[in-house]
Amino acid sequence: DLYSYFRFLRYDPYAAYKYFCSSIKIPIAKNPAKGYPKLQAILQTIMLRRTKGTSCFFSLTTLLDGEPIINLPPKVIELRKVEFTKAERDFYSRLESDSRAQFKEYAAAGTVKQNYVNILLMLLRLRQACDHPLLVRGFDSNSSWKLSIETARKLPQEKLTFLLSCLSSLELCGICNDPPEDAVVTICGHVFCNQCISEHLTGDDKQCPTKNCKGQLSASSVFSNTSLNSSLSEQPGEDKSLDCSGSKVVEVIGPCSEDSLNDSSKIKAALDVLKSLAKPQDNRLRTSGCPEGSSDLQSPDSLNGLPDGKDLVMGASSNDSSKAPGEKAIVFSQWTRMLDLFEACLKSSSIQYRRLDGTMSVAARDKAVKDFNTLPEVSVMIMSLKAASLGLNMVAACHVLLLDLWWNPTTEDQAIDRAHRIGQTRPVTVLRLTVKDTVEDRILALQQKKRKMVASAFGEDETGGRQTRLTVEDLEYLFMA
Structure with a gap:
């Protein structure tokens, strides 16, 4: 680089x-x-170089008469290893076995680089399986496809087939350059994440963000796989066999039952934490590895070697935590479909919440933030990582839950900083949920490796830096280690 x-x-x-x-x-x-x-x-x-510790005028660590200009409350990072149920483990093991076999084929043929996007998609499926099997099995949330299905029904069969082929072409999202989550295709044939393009369309610029494309877009001209296939099935002589999953390893996964909406160990673990927030305890969480008054982000690597299957809390037990009544929490996931599933569980648990993601209008997002910050009964905000922009102020929360891992650890840091920022008066507890003996273990190790490389290059211990593109060696480690 x-x-x-x-x-x-x-x-x-x-x-x-x-x-x-x-x-x-x-x-x-x-x-x-x-x-x-x-x-x-x-x-x-x-x-x-501008880092978190600097601003246009001063550093958060700048001293005035020997004291920092700004004192932030302590921030504690917890890493909790969640155990799969037997059904989840069987599902994940089958998917991982198929993914490894496919990767070995690419490696043996020397075509890993040529199949880079497909390999990223296989990794995406493995990561999603750590959250909920429905994310892999093709669960379709009631998102924007309903808005475009009427338009899709008016399109000729040739256009529908063309748009479906675009969805199956394994293109990266034209905005975030990642494998698209909730992939959608525009009327002009460009593929995006549903959240990315929806957020783009909430602004004043309705032009397709793809370079050199001047197509004008609206919500009705963005199509999901569901809306296209639904419209195609209504036309005579159509080909219903076109599969837009984009990965052979997904074909082995059968359909899933609606009864399994709550079958996620991660969701259950997160709900247990949120329910416990209302239970007052005696002691605020402190750790031997994080002195009182410290706000340094602790790296996941410092948690390695602790017993599996328990709450991994930097030298402290979760039984030491104290949560006063009325404390609020932010729950982050990078997948809007995971937010859909978690939202349903919050409703069934009678937990008052608000939601914020890139598919919402600016007005709706502003209202969600205002309600969360001002209404005592609203104790939870569920939010997508991509919507955790730098301008958001969520200091009403002093607990942050991360349901999944992102390649770039600084993206997670930005999300955490929605609560741990100027204006926060209480200690902030961050809980990272990962599943034992899965690709998430290797992602944690890879994150730490990248952090150390950046720190070594800049001659500092501060975390940060842009995450690099995954190398062939990284991919081999994630699949085969």
Whole structure:
């Protein structure tokens, strides 16, 4: 990644790849302790970097008469390992076995890079299976497809078939450049995440965000797989066999029952936490590894080696936690379909909540935030990671639950900072839910590896930095480790 910047800036002599390798890349590979200091010295002369600890005018760690200008309450990170039920484990094991077999085929043929998007999609399915089997089995929430089905019915069969083929083309989302979640296709044939394109359409610019496309869009001109197939099935002579799952490993998964909506160990664990918020206890959570008054983000790696199957809480038991009545929580997931499932469980548990995701209008989002911050009876906000923008102020919450892991740990940090920011007066507890013996274990390890690489390159211990594209070695580790 650094070489591409040096080349673009024509920063000689490091703009020459041979010199870059001999003076930076190879020394770091042979001896990081000696190689990284040279890279740090180079970066200090050419890089301007803004981190969480800095702003336009001052740093949060700037001292005035020996005291920090701003004192934030402590922030404690908990990592809880959730155990699959037998049914969930069987489902996940089958999916993982098929995914590994497919990856081995690509590796044996030397086509891993050519199938990069399909491999990311297989990883997406494994990660979704850690949340809920319905996310993999094709659960379709009542999202925007109802708004576009009337338009789809008026389209000719050739257009419907073309749009379905676009959905099955394994394209990345044109906005976030990730495998699309709740994939939709525009009338002009471009594929996006439902949430990404919905958020784009809530603004004033209704033009397709794809480069060089001037198509004008609306909610009725964005189609899901469901709406297209539904319209196609109403036309004579249609081909109903077109599958837009985009991955062979999903074909082995059968349909699921509506009775299984609550069959998720993660959802049950999260609900248990939310229900416990109303129970007053004696002691506020403190940890031996996080001194009182500290607000440093603790890395997942520091939790490794603790017993599995228990609450992993940086040297403390969850029984030590104290939650005063009226405390609020934010629950994050990166998948809107997971939010749909969790929302249904909140309703059945009679827990007052609000929801915020990219598919909502600006007015609806503002109202949800206002209700959460001002109404005492609203104790939970469920929110998508992509909607956790920097401008949101959610200091009414002092608990944050992360239902799933994201490649980029700084994206999670941004989400947490909706509650742990200027204006927060109470300690903030962050709970990261992961499933034991799954791809999530390897994602945690990969996150820590990336954090250490960034910290070493910049010569600091601060977490952060842009997450790099997954390498072939990363993919092999995630599938085969």
